[in-house]
Amino acid sequence: MQDEPTPVELTKAVADFLRNDITPLISGHQSFKLRVAINILDLVTRQLTQEEGSDAREVERLRALLGMDGSVTELNRALADRIAKGEVDLATPGLAEHLWATTMDKLAVDQPNYASYKRELGREG
Amino acid sequence: MIEAELSRSVQRWCPGATGVTGAAKLSGGASQETWRFDITHPDGPIGAILRRSPKGYGAAPTRAAGLAAEAQLMQLAFEAGVPSPRVMHVLSAEDDLGTGFIMQRVEGETIARKILRDEEFAAARPLLARQIGGILAGLHRLPQDKLPELRSRGATQEISEFDRDYRSLNWPKPVFELALRWLRDHDPGPSVETTLVHGDFRNGNLIIGPDGVRAVLDWELAHLGDPMEDLGWVCVNSWRFGEIDKPVGGFGTRDELFAGYEAAGRKVDPARVKFWEVMGTLRWGIMCGGMMQRFRESPDHSMERAMIGRRASETEIDLLRLLSPRGS
The missing domain is CATH 3.30.200 (Phosphorylase Kinase; domain 1)
Known part of the structure; x- marks a missing residue:
């Protein structure tokens, strides 16, 4: 077991420092790049916070859908193969729900401000 | 210098x-x-x-x-x-x-978000979807005997090409697989008519002034193919920049686009336009994957490229909204 502060706490501290102390000092193209850097750290923080739970739920759905066991990567590869072969499609019970749940979890980490995501989130609300 | x-x-x-x-x-x-x-x-x-x-x-x-x-x-x-x-x-x-x-040099604005938000363009915005229809009709009518040598691409070839690009990324994505299946099942085959296709006609590649479209830019992906490809690409959600209920570049409706196109004397095939919108959404998603790959392989470690790789999921949600919409 590693010591604390946790990776989330450390990443947040760096992002806050860049956002609050460095942003006012920088201009032009470098300030655009700084914004990208802060966005990356915020994304990493969201992933560290959410990934464990969302991966576990994804694996559970994939096991039920595919009737097999494996890591989240292996199960995704297997599902991709079955869709490519036409063995599984949108008429397969649970597929649409699984893809929607998985995609919503990805957007929650990647781009929580994306308009399509916010619209779909409102539907669930 | x-x-x-x-x-x-x-x-x-x-x-x-x-x-x-x-x-x-x-x-x-x-x-x-x-x-x-x-x-x-x-x-x-x-x-x-x-x-x-x-x-x-x-x-x-x-x-x-x-x-x-x-x-x-x-x-x-x-x-x-x-x-x-x-x-x-x-x-x-x-x-x-x-x-x-x-x-x-043509004066005006190309940055999509400014065109969609700034007061300066408020009067032009509601007219743009229809105007774009008319411009695309003119573009598809450019005399073929005067065109430079261009590659020729139909729907079937494009599906195989994207399939190959996607598989070369070794990036298993169930939603992309689903889109590839859908595209194969809905492949409209060769178009009745082959014309010049701009290939990247979208909000962001147009110079716009308070009076409307002033110039069409970025012709580097021009080819011969199905004219409906340009109508589908201009509707891809990624080019609506948040204005998701206005499919044509965030400006207006498909009906306005189609009316402008038909008023200029050309015919629209809405099923083909939808096919190319799905294709276009997948195309941008695979391009995001390409950015991820270039980020990994090139020595410059560009943060922008890395983050574009993380935008592939935007196209996944848009593909699901097109292929498996949830109740309204």
């Missing part, structure tokens, strides 16, 4: 020109650059743009038409009344500037 070469160049082909000022690079990757500058002239300065591949970067990537073809297409569009900058000069060896061309 580049001003010395530009000065010598303009004095050869622009009567009365005495030199250039204010050369500034607007954008540039390794193989292609865009510069702005002013030609000094007794009647007043002439705004100009240089598009070039620097010396040693002659070869175009496989999908690109090449700068010489781009210049020819823009000139042809200009002559046909399609909003386009006038091409002033195609570079030759004696210009010593690489390969490319110089065109007249």
Whole structure:
């Protein structure tokens, strides 16, 4: 077991420092790049916070859908193969729900401000 | 620097020109650059743009038409009344500037978010979807016997090409697989008519003023194919920049786009347009994957490229909204 502060706490501290102390000092193209850097750290923080739970739920759905066991990567590869072969499609019970749940979890980490995501989130609300 | 070469160049082909000022690079990757500058002239300065591949970067990537073809297409569009900058000069060896061309600078805005938000464009916005329909009709009618040599791409070939690009990423994505299946199942086959296709006609590649579209830019993906491809691509959600209920670039409805196209005397096939919108959404998603791959493989560790890789999920949610919409 590693010591604390946790990776989330450390990443947040760096992002806050860049956002609050460095942003006012920088201009032009470098300030655009700084914004990208802060966005990356915020994304990493969201992933560290959410990934464990969302991966576990994804694996559970994939096991039920595919009737097999494996890591989240292996199960995704297997599902991709079955869709490519036409063995599984949108008429397969649970597929649409699984893809929607998985995609919503990805957007929650990647781009929580994306308009399509916010619209779909409102539907669930 | 580049001003010395530009000065010598303009004095050869622009009567009365005495030199250039204010050369500034607007954008540039390794193989292609865009510069702005002013030609000094007794009647007043002439705004100009240089598009070039620097010396040693002659070869175009496989999908690109090449700068010489781009210049020819823009000139042809200009002559046909399609909003386009006038091409002033195609570079030759004696210009010593690489390969490319110089065109007249068209004033206006290209940044999509500004066009969608700024007050300056408020009056133009509701007219743009219909206007874009008319412009695309004009573009699809450009005389085929005058076109430069272009690659030819139909729906079936494009599906195979994207399938191959996707598999080469080794990036298993169930939603992309589903989209590829859907595209195969809905492949409309060869179009009744083959025309010039712009290939990247979208919000972001148009110069817009308070009066509407002033110029169509970025012709590098031009090819021969199904004209409905351009109508589908302009509707891809990624080019609506948040205005998701206005499919045509965030400006307006498909009906307005189609009405503008048909008023200009051309026919719309809405099923084909939908096919190309799905294709276009997947295309941008696979391009995001390509950015991820380039981020990993190239030594410059570009943060922007890394983050574009993380935008593939945006196209996944948009594909699901197209192929498996949830209740309203």
